[in-house]
Amino acid sequence: MKGDIRIHGNSSLVLFAPNNPNEVAASDLNKTWVVKPYARKNDGTMATIRNVTLKSFARLEKVPRCTTNHSVAAVIFSDWGYCGNYWHDFNDVLVPLFITTRKFNGEVQFLVTQKRDWFFSKYQPIISGLSKYEVIDFDKEKQVHCYPKAILSLYQHKDFSIDPAKPPYGLSMVNFTKFIREKYSLEKDFAVQIGENPWRKPRLLIIGRKHTRVLTNIDKVISMAEELGFEVVVDDLNRGPYVQEAARVVNPCDVMMGVHGAGLTNIVFLPMNAVVIQIVPLGKLDQLFYDEFGVPSRDMNLKYLQYEILEEESTLIDLYPRDDPIFTDPMSIHKRGWLELSRVYLQQQNVKLDLVRFRPVLEKAMNFLRQ
Template sequence: MMEETVKCKKQSRTEVCELNGDVRVHGKSATIRTAITSAFSGNTTWQMRPYARKRDSGAMNNVREWTVKLDKNAKRLENANFSRLVTNHSVPAIVFSLGGYSMNNFHAFADIVVPLFTTARRFNGEVQFLVTNKNQAWINKFKEILRSLSNYDLIHIDDENETHCFPTVIVGLKIHPEYFKELTIDSSFSEYSMSDFRRFLRDAYSLRNAAVDLRRRRPRIMILSRAGSRAFTNTDEIANAAGETGFEVVVAEASTGLASFAETVNSCDVMLGVHGAGLTNMVFLPENAVVIQILPIGGFEWLAETDFGRPAKGMNLRYLEYKIAAEESSLVRKYGRDHEIVRDPSAVIKRGWMAFKSTYLVQNVTVDINRFKPVLAKAFELLQKQSM
């Protein structure tokens, strides 16, 4: 008989409860109950939203709240107002949400995929996923990852009126305890590392290239194309400059199926893009590849380093930045060189995230090729040194 234990941990980014024993999950009422017959002096009820960005109200407003209850009396558990229709499971379960910002590619990985890996991998597939906030588009996009982490069809638990019984239920996903450590697994806090995660991705998507190997070919650069804002307006010129530097050039938009796009990314040695969610696909690059992030005007330095700069280094990728001049931004053509938005971004930033977002996240970029060529040359040089 499994020992009854309850371990709940609150961190800056997430809350996780692991319940062992006779654990019962009722989806319609969003309630999880278990009996604790041994002495227990802590809280007996928790309200939890199982999504790993808990201080962000914009995200958490789209996450269903669950109640976790500990019954000190086993009879009370038996008499709980749950459906008498019961499905018994012999494997552990993990409850997590597909709400929040899940349809943004960066948040899909940072808030769900990486935490799900760190939480579920130890079960070697013998774990049942209970998904709250049903999101079929997300499930379709990440089906290879879900299948590689669980041997069982996931359950849309919100739809379930019958009671599901498990020997273990984990509510919430484990993530790096520091709030602004994005796309990071610190092996001092986890039994896994980002190298393990990237190896897992290569297996899940059958990616061939574990590390950059240029012995028989030219280096390949992917230029990330975007529709709408933060797009390159002179992609052809950038591609020509990259070709003149010595690269084979691929221009791609991350709008195709994730499996095929992952394969294309993995075939490249450099990824080039304006700050945005598309750069998250660097997780599929081979080891020692180069990431070039273009920083628009508006004070992107902290965001760029937090979201992609530091994570790239943690993935054993080389990282370069190119900060555009004001004249390379569409905001100059829209407002003029002397407008506050162009001249003094700090004044706009002081008005808060929404002011920043509505102003600086909607610009496009016309790269000054002469200014940018040294960055391409540096990326090429880094790869050549690697292949020597």
């Protein structure tokens, strides 16, 4: 929107009149929309997002006067929904926020409904990298803020990634990860090239999950990786609000591997051409997990390998008979809903890798770094 835009957050109200009514379709004037400013438009969590009412007029007459005038653009969004889950923080807010606001070069102000202070503290380098201005708590704001431009809600292209062919055109996930490395002052832009640096061991980071989807034979995996020539680091990457600490662990690494989980979101801190290995547990979740981390990895100019375990590599065989639908008909578990699917395949399941079967994956990762 461009024109006379008046925002009264406490009333969840945005009033808009174009500078030139002839530039706006008559059918879009004197109209009211109710918008939920959160990126996951077709998800059940939208029911938890506060409504914002947008009203358009040919001219703004008999409306609240501006109490604060701004010369920059405004973007209104919510950080509610699934935020608090590390992957969703990026997928639902941070990547869409980058897509929506990068073009303003910081000359934009964020007005946030259902604002969680911890979110803006946790991701302060990203937020301040996109806006030079104070974040306004939309719901508590009693003043009428006036802007020449405004965007209500955020663009989202696909899971945890950016499509350069979609508006605003030209941005890519490589742009996003470069931005992330800059804002977190990460020094390594490219993974090691073994051919040019034969004396350097590539660093392999194994995400050491501690509660669910645990890699139960991690010590043997470490030994095998070291035998193949890797320098191995094990870390759960769970730093709570201290994202910078996780970023500093990840960025020096050339390969990152882990059983599916939010910890893999830290691939945003890897240098370009690094290798990501996602271990997919049982449950016919391979396509979903590929969409969540495989596609984004490739869009970030990372190499991606997906290892799908066999029944013998799952600890579910110690909990259920082999003729149980959990093994014979996973889609029947899917039909019971996400809570049951998650309980069985994500909460109850740990992984014991078949070292003979997994070894070629590490060898392929090493070969990627030789190219």
